[in-house]
Amino acid sequence: MTDGDMSASVKDVNLVTNFFQYHQAEQEQVQKRTFTNWVNAQLAKHKTPSIVQDLFQDLRDGHRLLDLLEVLSGQRMVRKELRGTLSQGFNQPMVPE
Numbered sequence: 479m480t481d482g483d484m485s486a487s488v489k490d491v492n493l494v495t496n497f498f499q500y501h502q503a504e505q506e507q508v509q510k511r512t513f514t515n516w517v518n519a520q521l522a523k524h525k526t527p528s529i530v531q532d533l534f535q536d537l538r539d540g541h542r543l544l545d546l547l548e549v550l551s552g553q554r555m556v557r558k559e560l561r562g563t564l565s566q567g568f569n570q571p572m573v574p575e
Contacts, residue, residue, distance in 0.1 A: 517542075520549045
């Protein structure tokens, strides 16, 4: 195998790798968009409807997540009113009233 052949095969491998990485990222975006649309459809049924733009940011404080759980379970969830970065984890794993 010559240097030219070796160089071509490395380029081919890089091309294939880039192709798969691109399509994997594209598929993840489609899944995130689909799930966001589903979450928004569920939140529209809540007594105080809200919209999620960014899944990771908007569900972070737990309030919209609790709204979603209320819609899905049909039960009211216990909420704690806290401020600051520590409070972001408090409203996530709660039990029904």
